[in-house]
Amino acid sequence: MTSATRQPQNPASPALSASFGPNGGPVVRPRLIATDLDGTLLRDDKSVSPRTVAALAAAEKAGVEVFFVTGRPARWMDVVSDHVHGHGLAICGNGAAVVDLHGGPGAHRFVKVRELARENALDAVRRLRDAAPGTVYAVEQTYGFHQEPDYPQLHMEVPDELAPAEDLLAADGPGAAEPVLKILAYHPTLDPDAFLTLARVAIADRAGVTRSSPSALLEISGPEVSKASTLALCCAERGISHEEVVAFGDMPNDVEMLTWAGRSYAMGNAHPAVIAAASGQTVANNEDGVAVVIEQLLAEHY
Incomplete structure (x- = not known):
């Protein structure tokens, strides 16, 4: 991966800025x-x-x-x-x-x-619970969607199961034969970017953490995903x-x-x-x- 912060280029117009290669020449033909x-x-x-x-x-x-x-x-x-x-x-x-x-x-x-290994998922849930009390969770699988009872109605569908995340992620939990794709972690009061920083420190290399929502909703995936x-x-x-x-x-x-x-x-x-x-x-x-x-x-x- 390249650096997470690039040097900004001079805009080609007020609405659209151009992109150049490392030597200042035009970028290759896109495929x-x-x-x-x-x-x-x-x-x-x-x-x-x-x-x-x-x-x-x-x-x-x-x-x-x-x-x-x-x-x-x-x-x-x-x-x-x-x-x-x-x-x-x-x-x-x-x-x-x-x-x-x-x-x-x-x-x-x-x-x-x-997939996110269930062992990693459980570890991430526990670490983030300790670091940010009040965090609630939902579990995305290839076809299923499950959530904790206190998780808010943020998504388009009714969950398949309501249970604590530890039960949802147990070896014999709902959809145990189905891969876990990601965990959703929501906090009702924390600033979204502060929550992301806190979660990345708390979870460390057990999982990858990011966010795409304007609210304090994090997305937790496999460590290299x-x-x-x-x-x-x-x-x-x-x-x-x-x-x-x-x-x-x-x-x-x-x-x-x-x-x-x-x-x-x-x-x-x-x-x-x-x-x-x-x-x-x-x-x-x-x-x-x-x-x-x-x-x-x-x-x-x-």
């Missing part, structure tokens, strides 16, 4: 676009604009593969496959799973799973180097991916850490910032 969804590709109403649909289709027609790279679970991917006709693959759960969307809504297929590490595996399988990847994001769970990619863009609405990590900046998600850059890239290179 893969990796884009976050919420706050990035999707507008705030969770829609995909016609302009964005057209830009993604034009990229694929030019031979540029499109990957959706999100913290969402696989079952929340219909919002994309409905609107963009199943383009490419999705990296879900912040790198915990790779899902093929080509079957369309309701027919997603898991291509790769990078991130959007960047799973994207790197997928690119290696395709013979694509990181210099040939263009990435987009808006929240701390995108930072590693943006520093890894050869060219990366923070959205106009991005978290400050994301702006520092990216090599360029585009306009906000509600202004079709991803489409703006894709159109420019295709005009430059294809």
